[in-house]
Amino acid sequence: MTFEDIRAAAINEWDSLEKSDQVRIYLGSATCGRAAGAKTISDELEEELQKRNISAVITQVGCIGSCYLEPLVDITKPGKPRISYGNMTPKKMVELVDDYIVNDNPRPDLALGSIGEGSVEGITDFFQTPMLKSQVRIILRNCGFIDPEKINHYIARGGYSGLVRTLTMTPDQVIEELKKSGLRGRGGAGFPTGQKWEFCQRAPGNEKYIICNADEGDPGAFMNRSLLEGDPHSVLEGMVIGSHAIGASQGYIYCRAEYPLAIERLKIATDQMRKYGFLGKNIMGTGHNFEIVIKEGAGAFVCGEETALMASIEGKRGMPRPRPPFPAIAGLWGKPTNINNVETWAAAAVIMQRGWEWYSQFGTEKSKGTKTFALVGKIERTGLIEVPLGMTLRSIIYDIGGGVLDGKEFKAAQTGGPSGGCLPQSNLDSPVDYESLAAAGSIMGSGGMIVMDENTCPVDIARYFISFTQGESCGKCVPCRLGTRQMQKILQRICNGNGEQGDIEKLQKIGETVKTGSLCGLGQTAPNPVLTTIRYFRDDYEAHIHDKKCPSLTCKDLIRFYILPDKCQACLICLRNCPAEAILGGKRMIHVIDQDKCTKCGTCFDVCPKKFDAVVRVTGEKLDVPDEPVPMLAGKA
Amino acid sequence: METLNLSIDGKEVKAKQGSTVLAAALDNEIYIPSLCFHPHLSATGGCRLCVVEIEGYKDYVPSCTISATDSMVVRTSTPQLLQLRREALNPILSQHPCACLMCWRQKKCGPDDICLRNVAVTDRCVTCPRNYNCELQQVVCHVNKNDVKIEYSYRNLPIDDSNPFFARDLNRCILCGRCSRVCNEIRGIGAVNVYNWGGDSLNGPFGSKPIFDTNCISCGACVSSCPVGALYFKDSPKAETETKTTCTYCGVGCGLVLGTRENKVINVYPDKESEVNKGYLCVKGHFAIKEMVHHPDRLTVPLINCGGQFSPVNLDEALNIVASRLRNYRSDEVAVISSSKCTNEDNYVAQKFARVVLGTNNVDNCARL
Incomplete structure (x- = not known):
């Protein structure tokens, strides 16, 4: 079967779905959707449809990126655009089946937006909603639209045309095309991909390997997972393209075992590719052989580092080794190896499909193309986004993310996960590209972006990230193994209110040693959160050390909770909810917190009715409140 | 083999093709401190003490993993490097007892002396088996580290x-x-x-x-x-004299050093200079020799079994008895087992005797673990 036949059949299948005269229902069933309850929604839906004897096509799709709206359900009725509904519950699902599928009322009150041609009254275009409006979805173009377990859906939307084009070109031409596109590694370091491929291609040796790094370990990052779950073929196509350009006959996907759905979908996808002749011996009749092995990682953060990852594939403990020799010369099993991130492989496929001219129109002069980010933290609209490089942090956080949660003040954004830096308000207008982030002391990383509000303490954040990297250090080199531990101890001391004069300087000194002295990227970037928070939030550190205050009211040892006697209405709510039984009081008795018993969990602060606002959090001061419950003053409610 | 010319600390040195910068320096008597490096083992670059400055390299690099190249210019002890090493040592000393490193009485104290520095017994230098023979002490001495307060915890x-x-x-x-x-x-x-x-x-x-x-x-x-x-x-008491010799347990011929006191073997160490074993021994050679040499059951004279009783005889007598008895058997009824504690020449003669004189191929030796 030629590719033209395959494509014709695929388009046929896709059209018969898209233009079918049945109701089509798309369920967001990536891990994020499933976690939010997509399975119960889907069960409910099937039951309701069966009850009413309606036949509908239900398609499980990947994540469209609006994680805060999960579970998502899209419904398309023949001749109408697709309408998205978010935050679904089984109850809402039943309502929708009754109102829209049976009675043709699209329920604009529940709808998020419409997708595709045509419009429905009262419902805006989903891609014109603030979250999606300024995004450019290239890598994620198929996520949420196609069934990731159907190769024909991918082919019908232009998939594998890049591979077909690649196979007509010489490896040098492919590499030249990538170089022109300006694609840089999406794993974080931003090394030009074309150049990287060229090193490996030119390296002497008959046997070469390529690896897809899907060991996404940053806390709060899920770009690779969503892509592999929503559109695995785009990554696999990129890898086959790379194998042709580099001359590799064996590829590995190193995916963490915590991503069972991604691994399952990759396995399905590779089987389908073999059936169509995109993988295996004599690919598409060109004589090129290439196989892919999916290797499950056991979850060590350091295995995201390329040399540690290769050691892990070889069956050793995941520990990095010094470079040179670089993997392009001696990598996996000592053979020339090219390793790229999931997103880089997917971008390579797009570039070969649409050409370098098209791809390089996005982004800035030095950072071309788009980048996906996992936008999380104290932000209104969390989710997976894709923007052209060079967009400002402000537009990402405020336009796409909708600003800080609950209208609070923006404090900082952590880019690049635990190895990145904390960027303050003053950096909001700087563009997000490799150079600008590096200049600000942070890194692009693989795309985690954690937004923090005024109640996030930068010292506490630094402590959290350094304890993460400390615990994930492989133990091989001294600065990373023990330097980070010393930093963690000092930060812990500061957060506990035992900071000493000179601690900041000590942290900076150790931080610089760890940065310059460590063996691999994990250690070299581990002090970044500490160094950037010292750089941008030195006042917070000094308040912790000298005044024993936590200005963000986060560090438990530096804050106290009080009940204001003139505001307390003796409603007993906080008293009943306190898990430590630290609140004394009774009916018509002003409540008092026993400071010795208080664990500072903040429950009383959260449960005190807003209209009373009687519980306060203070730092560094003692409020003059009664020690024992006192009767309420006469005249109060 | 091609010889490389490179400059280390301004000194023109020659190195073998394929050797690392650290090996090149050590071969030319330029000391670069290191802890994880061992000439027989793969380099890991973990201790970060052997970092050097190489012209054309952006960062400081561990010299144990970088291959020397022709006309490379290396500096091993710039103030920045010394500082970096001092700071890299800091974390190590936060986990390793370190009172010995700054104490002038290091060599003077006996095991029962009161510790001048009030160090806990577990951390005292006198309880450490490698005190004053310790590579960490040597490295600390080299980088002259005595200025930083270390937060050590056991x-x-x-x-x-x-x-x-x-x-x-x-x-x-x-x-x-x-x-x-x-x-x-x-x-x-x-x-x-x-x-x-x-x-x-x-x-x-x-x-x-x-x-x-x-x-x-x-x-x-x-x-x-x-x-x-x-x-x-x-069990490693201090020896009075040390004698280099060859292990007699098998035919490999590993070199070892016997430590003796009052004419008794009290410990055994592998001979690092021996070309045969390069500083390694098996469990027998390492730990069994001193027991074997002075064991009361050890055979020192031939014994004859007369009616269930072993009685000592002299060698000539023993040989006569053996020779006379051997005549009573056909050649394929006899086997010769020789000992690997004998010399190669003796073993050669034994098998020759078995094959030519006795006419049997039943020959064996105990040369195996």
Whole structure:
């Protein structure tokens, strides 16, 4: 079967779905959707449809990126655009089946937006909603639209045309095309991909390997997972393209075992590719052989580092080794190896499909193309986004993310996960590209972006990230193994209110040693959160050390909770909810917190009715409140 | 083989093709401090002490992993490097007892003296088997580290003394990884490896089992490779004289050093200069010789079995008896077993005697572990 036949059949299948005269229902069933309850929604839906004897096509799709709206359900009725509904519950699902599928009322009150041609009254275009409006979805173009377990859906939307084009070109031409596109590694370091491929291609040796790094370990990052779950073929196509350009006959996907759905979908996808002749011996009749092995990682953060990852594939403990020799010369099993991130492989496929001219129109002069980010933290609209490089942090956080949660003040954004830096308000207008982030002391990383509000303490954040990297250090080199531990101890001391004069300087000194002295990227970037928070939030550190205050009211040892006697209405709510039984009081008795018993969990602060606002959090001061419950003053409610 | 010319600290030196910068420096008597480097083992670049400055390189690089190239310009002791080393040592000393490093009485104290620095017994220099023979002390001395206040805390890890010949006190371990590499790369046993993560990483058997419950062959190579006092031989009294000799346990001919006192063998060490074994011994050679030499059951004269009783005879008499009895058997009824404690020449004569005089091919030797 030629590719033209395959494509014709695929388009046929896709059209018969898209233009079918049945109701089509798309369920967001990536891990994020499933976690939010997509399975119960889907069960409910099937039951309701069966009850009413309606036949509908239900398609499980990947994540469209609006994680805060999960579970998502899209419904398309023949001749109408697709309408998205978010935050679904089984109850809402039943309502929708009754109102829209049976009675043709699209329920604009529940709808998020419409997708595709045509419009429905009262419902805006989903891609014109603030979250999606300024995004450019290239890598994620198929996520949420196609069934990731159907190769024909991918082919019908232009998939594998890049591979077909690649196979007509010489490896040098492919590499030249990538170089022109300006694609840089999406794993974080931003090394030009074309150049990287060229090193490996030119390296002497008959046997070469390529690896897809899907060991996404940053806390709060899920770009690779969503892509592999929503559109695995785009990554696999990129890898086959790379194998042709580099001359590799064996590829590995190193995916963490915590991503069972991604691994399952990759396995399905590779089987389908073999059936169509995109993988295996004599690919598409060109004589090129290439196989892919999916290797499950056991979850060590350091295995995201390329040399540690290769050691892990070889069956050793995941520990990095010094470079040179670089993997392009001696990598996996000592053979020339090219390793790229999931997103880089997917971008390579797009570039070969649409050409370098098209791809390089996005982004800035030095950072071309788009980048996906996992936008999380104290932000209104969390989710997976894709923007052209060079967009400002402000537009990402405020336009796409909708600003800080609950209208609070923006404090900082952590880019690049635990190895990145904390960027303050003053950096909001700087563009997000490799150079600008590096200049600000942070890194692009693989795309985690954690937004923090005024109640996030930068010292506490630094402590959290350094304890993460400390615990994930492989133990091989001294600065990373023990330097980070010393930093963690000092930060812990500061957060506990035992900071000493000179601690900041000590942290900076150790931080610089760890940065310059460590063996691999994990250690070299581990002090970044500490160094950037010292750089941008030195006042917070000094308040912790000298005044024993936590200005963000986060560090438990530096804050106290009080009940204001003139505001307390003796409603007993906080008293009943306190898990430590630290609140004394009774009916018509002003409540008092026993400071010795208080664990500072903040429950009383959260449960005190807003209209009373009687519980306060203070730092560094003692409020003059009664020690024992006192009767309420006469005249109060 | 091509010779490389490079400059290290302004000195023009020659190095063999393929050697590392560190090896080139050490060959030319330029000392670069290191802890994880061992000439027989793969380089890991873990201790970060051998960092050097090489012209054309952006960062400081560990000299143990960088191959020397022609006309390379290397600097090993710029003030920045010394500073970096001093700071890289800091974390090590936060986990390794370090009072000995700054004490002038290091060499003077006896085991029962009151410690001048009020150091806990577990951390005292006099309790460390490698005191004043310690690579960490040597490195600290080289980088002249006496200026930084170290926050040391005892890790309180249990001492593993399950093995009859050596003990492992990981409270002194600096995780250079030499023991696990020697066990994996030289011995091919893999009884010791790195386990745990981050600051809790340790070298030891999988699941922190006692070493005796693993596939450890008790060769003691890990102990010999330890730069500090974390691994130590249990029974190693100080010898009066040391004599180089060859192990008699088998035909390999490993070189060893016998430590003797009052004409008795009291300890045995592998001879690092021996071309045969390059500083490694098996469990028999390492730990059994001193027991064997002075054992009361050891045979020193021939014995004749007369009616269930062994009685000593002289050698000529014994040979006469053997010769007379051998005549009573056909050649295929006789076997000759010789000892690997004999010389190669003796063994050669024994098999020649068996084949030519007795006419049998039933020949064997005990040369195996």
